[in-house]
Amino acid sequence: MGFLQRIFQREEAEQSYAPLAPDGERIVDEEQREYSRTDYYVFLLLGVAMLWAWNMFLAAAPYFQRRFDSDERLLRNFQSTELAVSTAGSLGSMIVLTKLQANASYPKRIISSLILNIVVFTLLAISTRVFLGVSAGAYFAFLMLVVFSASLATALCQNGVFAYVASFGREEYTQGIMTGQGIAGVLPCVAQIVSVLSVSPKQTQEGAPQESSKSAFIYFLTATVISAFTLVAFVYLLSKPRSREQLSPALDDEEEYPGNAPITRKPVPMMSLLGKLYWIAGAVFLTFAITMFYPVFTQKILSVRDPASSSRLFQPAVFIPLGFLFWNIGDLVGRVIPGIPGLTLTARPRLLFTLAVGRLAFIPMYLLCNIGGKGAVIGSDFSYLFILQVLFGISNGYIGSNCMMGFVEWVHPEEREAAGGFMSLCLVAGLTAGSFLSFFAASA
Template identity: 30%
Template structure:
């Protein structure tokens, strides 16, 4: 049923009809449709002999979107989670060391914003699957380069800082390509695949922190942290390579399924790889204004998290362990917030309530300032550390829940496939503008806390 954009935007998913339509997407990805011939996604690709479980094309696509979501956000989280490593690596220059996180976020978001604007204007005849693969290849090259860069002499502080920021900028371009491609694909596919993507994003926040902790703990030469960095960055290469392989395998299987006689291509990746007409931002903004405003508020406030994670100390745990642990805690909260949105009860469906929820998160900033930032609270106890850890978890949870809710609504609020694909570029641009605003605000926090 065709609905006008104004009516769709005003009611969001609040009507029974829209709510039912959205809930229908929350299906078990392992289930096979009652009418498999009508749905290529229900095609059985193989049967696992030991557990006697059929693997459908739908299940493979879910896993692929999850892995691509991981690969998409892994570079950002990798550079963030390694903040303590870089601060240690740059310790001979206090100015570079203390401003690493803010500079990294500003370089990333500035490059991403400019490149996303360019990409959002290049819509006609764009192959989104090609963009996805190209973005993954760029990330593989960047992090292999970073793994080699750990061999640079410690005295090359300024050169190494410039080298890292150059790789951050190139990585941001690769992330833009994959992000726009993934959003375009899942907007057409439906909320369940959008959820797979955002869950993958959150997992990519958790695993780099764990990877860094393992690298620190297993380092037998505490005075030299080159081995830590090499293992950490090579892990990023591996993750991105796996996502690229799964994307190729999924595309091949879909072509095989379609060639085997499925007439309906509605649920295939192939038809959405190319966009046929240009859709303006003004046209997209009307139905998505509350959703996009929520995304801006969420990420603008969220970027206070890396600053506090880097500068709030524990009274009982060393910095090189405590900092990656805090990144892990926040990202576990973010993961939990995204995963629970697989159940409709946790999805924030009222768009105006979504905006109010996003605004209310600013209260976390003064609460973080009560903790042991820059060693101000020297008389703190284990209770202070626990309070800080709980705050970081809840801050992450609210980020994951809000972003997942907003992301899953985008495809539902638009009507044609070209609009849904165009929304990929515009949403990626909005995300990066909000991250840019947050990174600029992070400088003000550093000044205030310093």
């Protein structure tokens, strides 16, 4: 405790970890852009589209279990492999995109990501209606290709959106993106549960969780609609005169500022950004690395009720998405809280880092649950859903949002776009590290 007290005392007394203005205060942009509710909702929608694919793959675990129930090895490891391929693809792409700052067109990156998502989700929806007789191995190869493509789209969107929104200089817009990401976690789970309950239940001889191809088709197709709608909304945002005039650093080098002044963007070294943002960058890395354990446990934890006599709500095909739903509800609440004045920690980077480390305590709690139907130390679905999942989700949303909102306070205005790309890189790096560590959880 004395160690923690010394850390927090140094933080308040010195505030020396971050770049400082001449008077020793955090950097304040005196030419901050006027807030627009329309812009906020467009960024919120971009947040939804950014993580819809990610959460869709997680919530669709029962459908994928059905496709792999003939291969025990694939059934056991597909979730961890899916996470590893997705996060590794995103990380590799993010590293490249972060280095390509000078000539970057962030709007083009966002548009490209949305188009790629439309193609990927359409193919995935089609796969639920054709080639249903292919082997588990062949479908696994197809799924990994789809996951990798979706990870490239996610990387393009994350890099583009966080860099683009940073140039606005408004934390509200970043909070809108984070809230949209939280919504992207809730809605796919709801869509998954509704799509399963809307059709008659099916069971294989082995008793694997089931979901009809019809419900999966509807479920995956919603992702295509979301991406298409977001694309239209973003193009509308770009068409607004204020967006082109005040966000000129996000445009192509071939374009010009009003007044015919040529656009230039000076690259900011990543090590320079790390030296200014290491507490916040470390906090966001740890937060999402620890978070990556929850999908592996959630797709294996079953209700403590007897499946033979319980309602469909507690059958694996619904209960697993229900577990994801409660975690994502908590995550959404956590992302909304920093938008309330007085409840943010953007000025306390060391505290954010400490809270991120403290999230490690949630991981052993999953071992007390009904993993694989082997029994639970605490035989309560309420404790699992309302306490473990919700609180773990709240901690993720709250710490992550504070980090992604707060970094603009510690860099100069001309560094914001680069810092936005750097922070999204740290986020994806945390997801990647956690996804590979999650293989240990898969053997639990």
